[in-house]
Amino acid sequence: MKAFQYVRSTTAKSAIDALAKDPAAMFLAGGTNLVDLMKRGVTEPDKLIDISRLPYNKIEKESSGVRIGALALNSQVAEDKLILEKWPLLALALNAGASAQLRNKATVGGNMLQRTRCGYFYDTEMDCNKRQPGSGCGAKEGYNRMHAIFGTSEQCIAVHPSDMCIALAALDSTVIVQGPKGERKIPFADFHRLPGDHPEKDNTLEKGELITAVTLPDSPYAKNVHYLKVRDRTSYAFALVSVAAALELEGKTIKSARLAMGGVAHKPWRLLEAEKALVGQTISEATFQKAAEIAMHGAKGYAYNSFKLKMAPNSIVEALKIAAGLTS
Amino acid sequence: MKNKDEMIGGRMSRVDAVLKVTGQATYFAEYEVPNLTYGVLVPSTITKGRIKNLDTKKAESAPGVLAVITHLNAPKVPAYEAQEPSKTSSGRGPGMMAFHTDEIHFNGQPIAMVVADTFERATFAASLVKADYQEEKHQTELKANLAQGKVPKTNKSLQDYQRGEKDAYKNAPVKLEEEYVLPTEVHNPMELHGILAHWEAADKITVYAKTQGVKMTQQVIADTFKLPKENVQVHSQFVGGAFGMSLRVWPHEIATILAAKKVNRPVKLVITRNEMFTIAGYRPHTHQKVGIGATKDGKIVGISHWAHVQNSNYEEFTEATVAMTKFMYRIPNVNTTYRIVPLDICSPVPMRGPGEATGAFALESAMDELSYALNVDPIELRLMNYPEKDPERDLPWSSNHVRDAYKMGADKIGWANRSNKPKSKMEDGMWVGYGMATGTFGAHRRPATARACLNADGTLLIQSAASDIGPGTGTAVVQIAAEVMGIPASKIRFELGESKLPDAPIQGGSATVASVGSAVHDACLELRQKLVELSGNALKNAKAETLVYEDGKISSPKDRSASITYTEVLKRNSLPKLEVTKESKLDEDQQKKFAMYSFSVHFVKVHVHPTTGVVKVKHAVALADAGTIVNHKTASSQMMGGAVGGIGMALTEEAIIDHRFGRYVNNNFADYHVPVNADIPDVDVLFVDKKDPYTNPMGSKGLGEIAIIGMAPAIANAVYNATGKRVRELPITPDKLI
Ligand SMILES: Cc1cc2nc3c(=O)[nH]c(=O)nc-3n(C[C@H](O)[C@H](O)[C@H](O)COP(=O)(O)OP(=O)(O)OC[C@H]3O[C@@H](n4cnc5c(N)ncnc54)[C@H](O)[C@@H]3O)c2cc1C
Numbered sequence A: 001m002k003a004f005q006y007v008r009s010t011t012a013k014s015a016i017d018a019l020a021k022d023p024a025a026m027f028l029a030g031g032t033n034l035v036d037l038m039k040r041g042v043t044e045p046d047k048l049i050d051i052s053r054l055p056y057n058k059i060e061k062e063s064s065g066v067r068i069g070a071l072a073l074n075s076q077v078a079e080d081k082l083i084l085e086k087w088p089l090l091a092l093a094l095n096a097g098a099s100a101q102l103r104n105k106a107t108v109g110g111n112m113l114q115r116t117r118c119g120y121f122y123d124t125e126m127d128c129n130k131r132q133p134g135s136g137c138g139a140k141e142g143y144n145r146m147h148a149i150f151g152t153s154e155q156c157i158a159v160h161p162s163d164m165c166i167a168l169a170a171l172d173s174t175v176i177v178q179g180p181k182g183e184r185k186i187p188f189a190d191f192h193r194l195p196g197d198h199p200e201k202d203n204t205l206e207k208g209e210l211i212t213a214v215t216l217p218d219s220p221y222a223k224n225v226h227y228l229k230v231r232d233r234t235s236y237a238f239a240l241v242s243v244a245a246a247l248e249l250e251g252k253t254i255k256s257a258r259l260a261m262g263g264v265a266h267k268p269w270r271l272l273e274a275e276k277a278l279v280g281q282t283i284s285e286a287t288f289q290k291a292a293e294i295a296m297h298g299a300k301g302y303a304y305n306s307f308k309l310k311m312a313p314n315s316i317v318e319a320l321k322i323a324a325g326l327t328s
Numbered sequence B: 001m002k003n004k005d006e007m008i009g010g011r012m013s014r015v016d017a018v019l020k021v022t023g024q025a026t027y028f029a030e031y032e033v034p035n036l037t038y039g040v041l042v043p044s045t046i047t048k049g050r051i052k053n054l055d056t057k058k059a060e061s062a063p064g065v066l067a068v069i070t071h072l073n074a075p076k077v078p079a080y081e082a083q084e085p086s087k088t089s090s091g092r093g094p095g096m097m098a099f100h101t102d103e104i105h106f107n108g109q110p111i112a113m114v115v116a117d118t119f120e121r122a123t124f125a126a127s128l129v130k131a132d133y134q135e136e137k138h139q140t141e142l143k144a145n146l147a148q149g150k151v152p153k154t155n156k157s158l159q160d161y162q163r164g165e166k167d168a169y170k171n172a173p174v175k176l177e178e179e180y181v182l183p184t185e186v187h188n189p190m191e192l193h194g195i196l197a198h199w200e201a202a203d204k205i206t207v208y209a210k211t212q213g214v215k216m217t218q219q220v221i222a223d224t225f226k227l228p229k230e231n232v233q234v235h236s237q238f239v240g241g242a243f244g245m246s247l248r249v250w251p252h253e254i255a256t257i258l259a260a261k262k263v264n265r266p267v268k269l270v271i272t273r274n275e276m277f278t279i280a281g282y283r284p285h286t287h288q289k290v291g292i293g294a295t296k297d298g299k300i301v302g303i304s305h306w307a308h309v310q311n312s313n314y315e316e317f318t319e320a321t322v323a324m325t326k327f328m329y330r331i332p333n334v335n336t337t338y339r340i341v342p343l344d345i346c347s348p349v350p351m352r353g354p355g356e357a358t359g360a361f362a363l364e365s366a367m368d369e370l371s372y373a374l375n376v377d378p379i380e381l382r383l384m385n386y387p388e389k390d391p392e393r394d395l396p397w398s399s400n401h402v403r404d405a406y407k408m409g410a411d412k413i414g415w416a417n418r419s420n421k422p423k424s425k426m427e428d429g430m431w432v433g434y435g436m437a438t439g440t441f442g443a444h445r446r447p448a449t450a451r452a453c454l455n456a457d458g459t460l461l462i463q464s465a466a467s468d469i470g471p472g473t474g475t476a477v478v479q480i481a482a483e484v485m486g487i488p489a490s491k492i493r494f495e496l497g498e499s500k501l502p503d504a505p506i507q508g509g510s511a512t513v514a515s516v517g518s519a520v521h522d523a524c525l526e527l528r529q530k531l532v533e534l535s536g537n538a539l540k541n542a543k544a545e546t547l548v549y550e551d552g553k554i555s556s557p558k559d560r561s562a563s564i565t566y567t568e569v570l571k572r573n574s575l576p577k578l579e580v581t582k583e584s585k586l587d588e589d590q591q592k593k594f595a596m597y598s599f600s601v602h603f604v605k606v607h608v609h610p611t612t613g614v615v616k617v618k619h620a621v622a623l624a625d626a627g628t629i630v631n632h633k634t635a636s637s638q639m640m641g642g643a644v645g646g647i648g649m650a651l652t653e654e655a656i657i658d659h660r661f662g663r664y665v666n667n668n669f670a671d672y673h674v675p676v677n678a679d680i681p682d683v684d685v686l687f688v689d690k691k692d693p694y695t696n697p698m699g700s701k702g703l704g705e706i707a708i709i710g711m712a713p714a715i716a717n718a719v720y721n722a723t724g725k726r727v728r729e730l731p732i733t734p735d736k737l738i
């Protein structure tokens, strides 16, 4: 690991100023992703600005919705009474991620900014456009079982690994950031980006910006929700495919729906068209099948991940069935 | 009164349990040696070729660095000079000569070691070493190189085998021929590999090692550096799991010894988790084909078993992949073929159930497939073809209670609930399946020596250079001594893991209790005998075996008042202690008269999700026919651990190489999936627990290997029963079932 300086900030301003001054500095929150990347030589900051003591660790009810501090721990959010009562989908997604130990350390902001788990990105001996722009994509012709089926580019086919973000995408959240130019609100759908010609950029955060909170609007999705994560072992594994499903039901009729998928794209993959197709329909396997079919438009598999073309729609149907109470 | 739990067949807790859970057990990396320095390896980034140029300048001038050792400046190794790295010490030597030439045999091969005053500084400096290579085309893919398969020269038992007619299965009324593939699996014990090397003088070295045999490590180092054995001392009292990976000395261990010589200070190397995949062995990726044929009423007529096994390009590794096929069932016509395929990769090393675990996946899957083809219950098929004696060598079994195990397991798992028709049962929205498979491993016993020393205060010290990598060897040995001597376990201490102690074999092949336990048993018998002779009272003329040994005294069964305590015997003879050293081994005739094997049977019940393909093992029953169970508690833990390993083998574990580069892409714990707690169901462990009359004085048979052998096919068979999908390429990940 490259030697680095460590400083601790206690105000947002000092943190933002410190980062503005030093182009090779980075924020450190829980460190569960960043420190791993530093050990592997993937990320080599010369200064870490520890933001873990900034006063952004609260979960606060607002006049409408909730504000979750960027430094709230993953475990804290997952156990929060208000979240469990009003936005249980978020808690389900959080608890499907990583392990209890990691969730006790990982923060909301850090979770959003965690980097892909693509093996070629992690191995500094391999080609990877995300780590080393222009070097090539090791995964495209390589071992790409965990990789994307939507929104890929010639340059990169990686997925965003977060579970939490899939629920945040489904629940129409907003990211609040502070930067040298003041505060900015980014709709969650615009926060992460597709790789395009710049896979080195995971999101639309600008240099020097600090995430301070995520807000969720009031939602009718307190009951019929499910987060389904299909993975290679029961816990402590990233998703092959995951689905966040939320239904607003009136009897057996769907008033509104929210759907997003993980493990399939460079960003949390919101399924707007499929949501639309569900509205006004009666809950049934056939309804869900149709939505899943719509959701899969434009999907494309690679040598090792074509199974996702089947696993993804199957998982959408399954998640919706569970959310609707059609299975145990 | 004897405490039953402390006797053979009891269930006393581990003698080192408190030390382990309170952190007082000292593992090799925890030894404090004055002036200690830290080694970190630099891996090759190409897979085959030569080092053209090594730039170590930056690393050498980095803070805290004492030396960068490479093939250009490493001290000479006598055995390397003589080109005999693997000829030494019955193939347990390093095999590949680290820092001896510029040749690259595999990706990740150490090309340099940086030694610094702290681990962190050494790690940083290692990242500064740069190499230029002359790269050659490499081959790492087994499937693409099956045609390169060779008959191994080093293992006669793996030459082509034929009994009866060749490929007789082809003419049978019911037959099948299928391929079964096992990926590379990596041992990954919790404790990382490494060594601490300390030259005490120019020709005297002490090492703290992670080894499954201190005597083996001592011999290898002595041979490699051409030192007298007594000038090499090896300490390895505690080992944090090994599963076979420490059955040899690895090149990086010799490299560390070289480094210590170079910097003239002790050097400690602890390899990284990534390096656990690249430089310290694995269970080899194996392609197998089985052809099996039977009559319509289920008599197996013939079986053929071919195996192609991943190997390195610099030495031969073999394991008994096709052995079980020769004797597990009564089959008149059998032929087996075993080929090693040299590839540009590190050598494999035995991994729990070496060979048999791989072979059983093929054989026991094929048996299951045959049972469906015949439409008979898989247990029934096995019973119909049960061999009354070993069909390979035409010898009676020393003991074989596998039929009892089938019955016990079937009852426990609820086999009666199984449908012989796949994909016909659902529970909670999941397909339900039941599966079973058999496993076997030779019941070995190797020569071993133990010293038993009775002290004036009535305590007993037992010594032997055995290892205890986790099974509870130390506990079993104390029980055996407690039983023979009639001394409470609290008064017995077992010293192991030191090369200066009496000879013990490596801890491999499930043979430690049979070997070292027998030596302890025999040493204690002799000690008893001596006590009787020295007793100087009425007992001295009695036959030792007719007397009673309890509560630290000898008494006559007829006249309990005629008794004398051991301490009294010593006192009367003015002896501060009484000591016996005894070698013990299996009578060779016995070995020729009986086929000695342990057997296991695994039963599982699985749930499979119909649309996502997720498999959940709901219940597992692990049975062992392993003779006398010396300690039911530690033996149960062994069996449970094996079942967990089998779940990993069946469902999650696979080390993946990108063959374009010859590099692993998932050599870390996030991407290489060992099973986690949430993957493990209730595991019921049952023992037949019948003494084997011939194996050793306790009547035990080995347990460590059979604990895993057969678990993976039992799961694959259950998955088939649940879904109608036969997965012949492990692991059974969800994508293979949708
Ligand atoms: C073995 C393993 C398994 C895992 N499995 C899963 C899983 O199954 N599902 C899942 O979702 N996740 C998983 N994770 C990832 C885990 O969720 C992330 O590591 C964690 O959420 C990161 O949070 P952190 O606070 O530790 O971030 P850090 O590591 O501290 O930071 C991550 C990045 O975010 C930046 N950053 C942090 N906070 C802010 C902020 N407020 N403003 C601006 N920038 C910021 C840092 O500069 C850094 O670049 C796993 C991790 C590991 C190690």
Ligand code: SF4
Binding pocket: A116, A118, A119, A120, A121, A127, A128, A129, A130, A131, A136, A137, A138, A139, A140, A155, A156, A157, A158, A199
């Ligand atoms: S998929 Fe993206 S992250 Fe992975 S190697 Fe290609 S460019 Fe790098």
